[in-house]
Amino acid sequence: EIVLTQSPGTLSLSPGERATLSCRASQTISSTYFAWYQQKPGQAPRLLLDGASSRATGIPDRFSGSGSGTDFTLTISRLEPEDFAVYYCQQYGRSPRAFGQGTKVEIK
Amino acid sequence: EVHLLESGGGLVQPGGSLRLSCAASGFTFGSYAMSWVRQAPGKGLEWVSAISGVDGSTYDADSVRGRFTISRDDSKNTLYLQMNSLRAEDTAVYYCARADGLDYWGQGTLVTVSS
Numbered sequence: 001e002i003v004l005t006q007s008p009g010t011l012s013l014s015p016g017e018r019a020t021l022s023c024r025a026s027q028t029i030s031s032t033y034f035a036w037y038q039q040k041p042g043q044a045p046r047l048l049l050d051g052a053s054s055r056a057t058g059i060p061d062r063f064s065g066s067g068s069g070t071d072f073t074l075t076i077s078r079l080e081p082e083d084f085a086v087y088y089c090q091q092y093g094r095s096p097r098a099f100g101q102g103t104k105v106e107i108k
Numbered sequence: 109e110v111h112l113l114e115s116g117g118g119l120v121q122p123g124g125s126l127r128l129s130c131a132a133s134g135f136t137f138g139s140y141a142m143s144w145v146r147q148a149p150g151k152g153l154e155w156v157s158a159i160s161g162v163d164g165s166t167y168d169a170d171s172v173r174g175r176f177t178i179s180r181d182d183s184k185n186t187l188y189l190q191m192n193s194l195r196a197e198d199t200a201v202y203y204c205a206r207a208d209g210l211d212y213w214g215q216g217t218l219v220t221v222s223s
Contacts, residue, residue, distance in 0.1 A: 001170070035209050037153070044203055044213040045145075045153060056211060088153050092208050095167040097143075099153040 002027050004089055006100035012108040019076040021103045023089035028069050033093030036065055036074045039102075040085045048087075049074065079105070110134040110212045112204050117217030124194050124221070130187040130204030130214060138182035141208050144189050146200035147216075154200070157189065158208070172198075194221045 003026040013019055023036075031052035037045040047056040049065040052072055062077040076083055084107050089100040116128040130142070144156040157178035158167045166178050177190040187204050201216040 033208070037210070039153075044215055045210070046213070047209060047211045050209040050211070086152075090153075090155070090210070092155075092158075092210075095158075096169045097155040097158065097167070097208075099145075099155060102152045 001096060002029060002091055002094060002098050004091060004098050004100035006087075006089060006103045008103060009101075010104045010106060012106050013079055014108045015079050015081055017079050019074075019079055019083070019105055021074040021076075021087055021105075023067075023072045023074070023100050025070045025072075025091060029091045030093045031068045031072070033091055034067075034072055035090050035092065036063075037088045037090065038083075038085050039088065045088065076105075081107075110206065112206065112212060112214035114202060114204050114214045114217040117202065117219045119220045119222065120194055121223050122195060122221055125190070125192045126194065126219060128189040128191065128202055128204075128217060128219070130189075132185045132187065132204075132206070135206070137180075137185040140206050142178075142180060142187045143205045143208070143210060144178060144187075145203045145205055145210070145213075146198075146219075147203070148197070148200040151200075156202070159187070191219070194219075196221050 007022045034052045036049040039045040053065040086102045111133045113131045140161045143158040159178045175193045179188045203216045204214045206212040
């Protein structure tokens with residue numbers, strides 16, 4: 001079973017700052033089957049990036065992803081007020097299709 | 109426009125059963141894999157089950173294997189989750205989502221397991 005560990009648990013930043021979120025897998029995974037999601041309070045999650053780095057429809061280009069093997073990164077280049085939320089990584093190449101535990105990006 | 113609408117949630121006693129439905133519209137349902145993901149109150153996302161759009165193969169989390177069954181009726185554009193032997197720890201909002209990359213999500217339906 002693949003375990004995804006996200007860090008940090010909470011990221012306290014100001015609007016306009018750069019956010020860097022990490023997701024580490026317990027085993028090598030295919031970047032083709034790796035995704036990032038955003039969830040705001042009271043809402044369903046939303047797909048941000050698929051294939052580790054491809055933005056989903058309507059996702060602004062301040063969101064970018066990178067990584068391969070066991071280490072993946074989500075970067076938000078300049079935080080907008082609407083970006084303060086919880087972010088989850090997920091691998092779906094092998095069952096069970098684990099999510100990371102989430103990183104909360106909060107306003108400093 | 110893609111739309112997913114879950115239904116069937118509610119309050120059930122431990123050991124009871126419930127069937128969730130997810131009505132899909134706005135896309136060719138039978139061409140897509142579908143998944144169920146749940147979120148316990150105040151907790152993170154937990155993948156539950158997935159079903160292929162190609163051959164109907166199913167995949168389950170260890171926590172629900174043998175108790176939950178995912179299925180689909182492509183003629184009705186509907187995804188199902190039959191949940192048996194429910195436990196308190198199954199209490200969560202249950203979301204259905206399209207495709208393996210979960211590109212569209214419903215708004216969720218709350219399942220509460222309590223006596």
